[in-house]
Amino acid sequence: MKKLLLSIATVMLFTTLTACSSDNQERDTDRDGIPDRVEQQHSNASTGKHDSSNDTITGYPDTDQDGIPDYLDRDSDNDGISDRDETAADDNNNGIPNYRDPN
Numbered sequence: 001m002k003k004l005l006l007s008i009a010t011v012m013l014f015t016t017l018t019a020c021s022s023d024n025q026e027r028d029t030d031r032d033g034i035p036d037r038v039e040q041q042h043s044n045a046s047t048g049k050h051d052s053s054n055d056t057i058t059g060y061p062d063t064d065q066d067g068i069p070d071y072l073d074r075d076s077d078n079d080g081i082s083d084r085d086e087t088a089a090d091d092n093n094n095g096i097p098n099y100r101d102p103n
């Protein structure tokens with residue numbers, strides 16, 4: 001429950017911060033270099049790996065299921081490497097962008 005409240009607080013904080021931003025075109029709330037519009041989309045649906053429980057409070061993908069959606073999570077796959085360093089490229093061509101692919 002604490003975790004959920006923390007997540008809600010985080011989302012509210014970011015929502016407030018982004019509301020002050022005038023750049024709605026290429027918003028990057030967590031400033032990891034990957035636009036929100038990319039992180040808010042589910043990856044290749046056929047993998048079925050992302051947000052399979054669909055229980056995130058925002059409905060956005062939460063790859064590591066820590067309660068923080070990818071677009072607010074600086075390490076979306078929780079492999080210890082920041083999204084900024086991993087980027088949205090797909091080095092191993094498995095249909096999952098690097099920032100969501102802990103392998």
Ligand SMILES: [Ca+2]
Pocket residue numbers: 028029030031032033034035036039071
């Ligand atoms: Ca981002």
Ligand SMILES: [Ca+2]
Pocket residue numbers: 062063064065066067068069070073075076
């Ligand atoms: Ca997460």
Ligand SMILES: [Ca+2]
Pocket residue numbers: 030032034039070071072073074075076083
């Ligand atoms: Ca992220």
Ligand SMILES: [Ca+2]
Pocket residue numbers: 075076077078079080081082083086099
């Ligand atoms: Ca990562």
